[in-house]
Amino acid sequence: MTTSDSLYLAHHFDDREQQREAMTLGMWVFLVTEIMFFGGMFLAYAVYRWRFPEGFAEGSKHLDMILGTVNTGLLLVSSFTVALAVHAAQSSRGKAVAWLFGITILFGLAFLGIKGYEYWHKFHEHLVPGPHFRLLDPHNPQVDSRQVEIFLSLYFAMTGLHAIHMMIGIGVFVVMIVLAWRGRFSSEHYAPVEVVGLYWHFVDIVWVFLYPLLYLI
Amino acid sequence: MITLGRKPHNYLNANYSPWSWLFSTDHKRVAILYLISITLFFFVGGATAVLFRLELMTPRGDLVISETYNKLFTMHGIIMVFFFLIPSIPAVLGNFLIPMMIGARDLAFPKLNLLSWYIYSIGGVFTIAALVSGGVDTGWTFYTPYSSTYSNTAVMTAALGIFITGFSSILTGLNFMVTTHTMRAPGMHWFRLPLFVWSNYATSLIMILGTPVLAISLLLVAVERFFRMGIFDPKLGGDPLLFQHLFWFYSHPAVYIMILPGMGVISEVITCFARKRVFGYEFIAFSSLAIAVLGFLVWGHHMFVSGQSMYAGMVFSFISMLVAVPSAIKVFNWTATLYKGSITLQTPMLYALGFIGLFTMGGLTGVFLATLAVDVQVHDTYFVVAHFHYIMVGGMVMAYLGGIHFWWPKMTGRLYPEWWGRVSAAMIFFGFNLTFYPQFILGYLGMPRRYHTYPEEFQVLNVMSSAGASLLGVGYLIPLGYLLWSLRYGRAAGDNPWRAKGLEWTTTSPPPTENFHVTPVVTEEAYAYSAEESEAEYQRQVEEFARGEETLEESRREL
Numbered sequence: 001m002t003t004s005d006s007l008y009l010a011h012h013f014d015d016r017e018q019q020r021e022a023m024t025l026g027m028w029v030f031l032v033t034e035i036m037f038f039g040g041m042f043l044a045y046a047v048y049r050w051r052f053p054e055g056f057a058e059g060s061k062h063l064d065m066i067l068g069t070v071n072t073g074l075l076l077v078s079s080f081t082v083a084l085a086v087h088a089a090q091s092s093r094g095k096a097v098a099w100l101f102g103i104t105i106l107f108g109l110a111f112l113g114i115k116g117y118e119y120w121h122k123f124h125e126h127l128v129p130g131p132h133f134r135l136l137d138p139h140n141p142q143v144d145s146r147q148v149e150i151f152l153s154l155y156f157a158m159t160g161l162h163a164i165h166m167m168i169g170i171g172v173f174v175v176m177i178v179l180a181w182r183g184r185f186s187s188e189h190y191a192p193v194e195v196v197g198l199y200w201h202f203v204d205i206v207w208v209f210l211y212p213l214l215y216l217i
Numbered sequence: 218m219i220t221l222g223r224k225p226h227n228y229l230n231a232n233y234s235p236w237s238w239l240f241s242t243d244h245k246r247v248a249i250l251y252l253i254s255i256t257l258f259f260f261v262g263g264a265t266a267v268l269f270r271l272e273l274m275t276p277r278g279d280l281v282i283s284e285t286y287n288k289l290f291t292m293h294g295i296i297m298v299f300f301f302l303i304p305s306i307p308a309v310l311g312n313f314l315i316p317m318m319i320g321a322r323d324l325a326f327p328k329l330n331l332l333s334w335y336i337y338s339i340g341g342v343f344t345i346a347a348l349v350s351g352g353v354d355t356g357w358t359f360y361t362p363y364s365s366t367y368s369n370t371a372v373m374t375a376a377l378g379i380f381i382t383g384f385s386s387i388l389t390g391l392n393f394m395v396t397t398h399t400m401r402a403p404g405m406h407w408f409r410l411p412l413f414v415w416s417n418y419a420t421s422l423i424m425i426l427g428t429p430v431l432a433i434s435l436l437l438v439a440v441e442r443f444f445r446m447g448i449f450d451p452k453l454g455g456d457p458l459l460f461q462h463l464f465w466f467y468s469h470p471a472v473y474i475m476i477l478p479g480m481g482v483i484s485e486v487i488t489c490f491a492r493k494r495v496f497g498y499e500f501i502a503f504s505s506l507a508i509a510v511l512g513f514l515v516w517g518h519h520m521f522v523s524g525q526s527m528y529a530g531m532v533f534s535f536i537s538m539l540v541a542v543p544s545a546i547k548v549f550n551w552t553a554t555l556y557k558g559s560i561t562l563q564t565p566m567l568y569a570l571g572f573i574g575l576f577t578m579g580g581l582t583g584v585f586l587a588t589l590a591v592d593v594q595v596h597d598t599y600f601v602v603a604h605f606h607y608i609m610v611g612g613m614v615m616a617y618l619g620g621i622h623f624w625w626p627k628m629t630g631r632l633y634p635e636w637w638g639r640v641s642a643a644m645i646f647f648g649f650n651l652t653f654y655p656q657f658i659l660g661y662l663g664m665p666r667r668y669h670t671y672p673e674e675f676q677v678l679n680v681m682s683s684a685g686a687s688l689l690g691v692g693y694l695i696p697l698g699y700l701l702w703s704l705r706y707g708r709a710a711g712d713n714p715w716r717a718k719g720l721e722w723t724t725t726s727p728p729p730t731e732n733f734h735v736t737p738v739v740t741e742e743a744y745a746y747s748a749e750e751s752e753a754e755y756q757r758q759v760e761e762f763a764r765g766e767e768t769l770e771e772s773r774r775e776l
Binding site: 010011012014018021022025026029030032033034036037038039040041043044047048051052129130131144146147149150153154156157161 | 321322323324325326327387391392394395396398399400425426427428429430432433434436437440444445446447448453454455456459462463731736
């Protein structure tokens with residue numbers, strides 16, 4: 001085994017190919033667990049949407065569709081920069097990986113900023129579920145405000161969980177930038193970049209489902 | 218490397234400092250860490266059972282009040298399910314053996330493996346904290362809205378503990394799955410894998426698909442409790458049945474997490490002590506997967522009386538009965554493996570035989586419970602309690618102990634005292650049946666579970682059950698004693714005391730840190746016990762028996 005072969009190859013793997021295969025499969029399996037994790041919430045959404053269609057229609061009108069759309073755009077572009085970063089890692093351009101992850105972080109932070117603004121706005125309008133919840137000017141006067149409250153409970157739980165996943169992703173990107181800057185990744189060793197990329201794409205895809213379910217329909 | 222005058226290097230004597238254990242990424246050391254922690258939890262969970270079995274000696278509530286009783290059985294359930302049964306065989310034996318069985322140097326993600334133990338321990342600390350800060354009274358099932366709104370006990374501390382521990386089980390499952398896919402030695406293709414690996418693979422599937430759903434359900438309970446968001450509480454517009462659906466979507470498959478690995482152990486032990494190839498390898502392998510898959514489609518049978526639609530109940534009832542098919546396939550295949558084998562009744566084999574009988578009892582009563590009308594009669598009675606203890610304790614704990622005895626020589630390099638092993642195995646078998654068989658009758662007569670008082674006519678059966686429980690308790694303490702004793706005083710085991718097949722037996726005992734001095738190449742199927750060898754073993758036993766008869770005859774003549 002030459003030095004370049006053993007570099008960054010953990011002791012229990014026979015070769016780099018095996019290591020890459022294990023890491024990628026590991027991330028895919030992890031993403032399956034994530035799908036099941038979010039799945040519980042999507043089930044709750046489906047049950048209550050079916051039971052309280054008016055409340056959900058009303059609740060959806062209280063969300064800011066423009067901000068939601070901007071956020072969707074931001075995330076999609078950030079997925080693109082991540083894809084470029086993976087490509088850069090495969091062609092051994094470590095500095096480019098660092099820059100692209102840096103840009104991704106900016107998009108992610110912009111998303112979280114807008115999300116935070118939306119939360120703050122809901123708080124002002126007394127639309128945060130709990131004892132202070134008031135439905136002040138409903139579009140549909142007949143609607144039961146408790147149904148709208150359930151919609152907003154799910155809105156906060158789902159987007160909140162999604163935001164936590166984004167924060168974790170941003171934290172991992174910071175580590176990856178340091179490693180990339182130090183030249184850890186090359187065309188022979190890019191599995192970590194690829195795996196982190198998979199995670200970020202997953203977080204994006206969750207949003208791609210959340211956006212229409214919460215804002216559009 | 219073996220040097221004269223020094224003990225061969227192995228994973229135990231590689232480094233003695235405590236840090237080398239606490240920060241070890243060696244799968245064998247992590248397995249030992251798990252072994253120590255789950256043993257601790259097993260006895261804590263057992264102690265709560267001692268207390269409520271004492272209370273149930275008399276019809277009136279004279280030892281503890283009802284609230285304490287509720288907290289006792291809740292803690293018993295939480296600790297035994299999440300902190301003992303789920304990690305038991307996978308995290309201890311699976312961790313130790315899977316890399317060795319497939320000829321790898323470690324699991325695919327050794328650091329995640331160590332992390333899973335830390336996550337488990339942190340979850341354990343939360344649960345113990347819930348226990349000492351006053352306990353939880355919701356039952357291990359955390360049914361809403363009681364758990365999310367009304368209970369004034371440490372619900373969230375305990376739920377948080379379980380939520381955290383869930384991730385350790387996800388990581389273990391992920392690790393096993395990736396390891397089985399990517400780390401097999403040359404020549405170890407899928408149908409040469411030991412059945413223990415197959416059953417742990419099926420278990421991993423459940424851990425990966427099920428545990429996140431439990432996590433999200435508990436998270437939603439927390440959200441409801443802290444922020445008063447109405448998700449499950451009908452007063453806030455929520456639906457309590459949704460919680461039951463989400464909870465059982467995990468917790469029913471989870472009961473297969475608590476039996477499949479045990480089935481894997483039994484396949485290993487039976488073949489070794491019958492000295493025969495396993496009968497129907499593919500059937501046993503695929504029935505594990507079938508159980509894992511069907512397990513996800515039957516959760517509604519916990520909710521027959523919850524008011525779910527009658528048609529849903531009928532479908533769930535039917536699919537639940539289907540689970541009996543792969544389970545029966547396994548039992549028949551094990552019995553067929555025993556047929557015409559050269560059977561020796563060493564301790565692991567006693568546990569395995571006990572498993573087959575008790576698992577069959579537990580499984581068949583499961584079919585009763587899957588029958589809609591019968592379930593309405595015995596729902597939430599001791600019949601259910603007896604049924605799942607026959608699977609969980611009669612099945613899984615027997616298999617776990619059998620496995621620990623079987624691989625103890627490999628793990629420690631020492632033999633346990635055989636006579637004591639057999640005595641305690643027999644004691645556990647009798648104690649177990651005495652504890653739980655009366656509960657079938659109690660349940661059938663209508664004694665509900667989770668009450669600390671009962672009508673006087675149930676006393677005899679309850680006293681029998683408590684007496685059995687004390688026998689069972691002693692039965693569990695004896696192995697704890699002699700296994701610890703054997704660490705120092707046990708006979709050296711040698712590399713393969715059972716002359717068993719399987720890669721784990723080809724390396725030294727205890728194994729070196731890297732498991733194999735040379736990466737093994739697999740050229741034959743699992744369980745290649747040959748007929749000639751079996752015949753020779755039979756002849757040897759016949760001669761031994763004849764010699765025994767002669768000595769008996771001689772001593773008689775001397776008299």
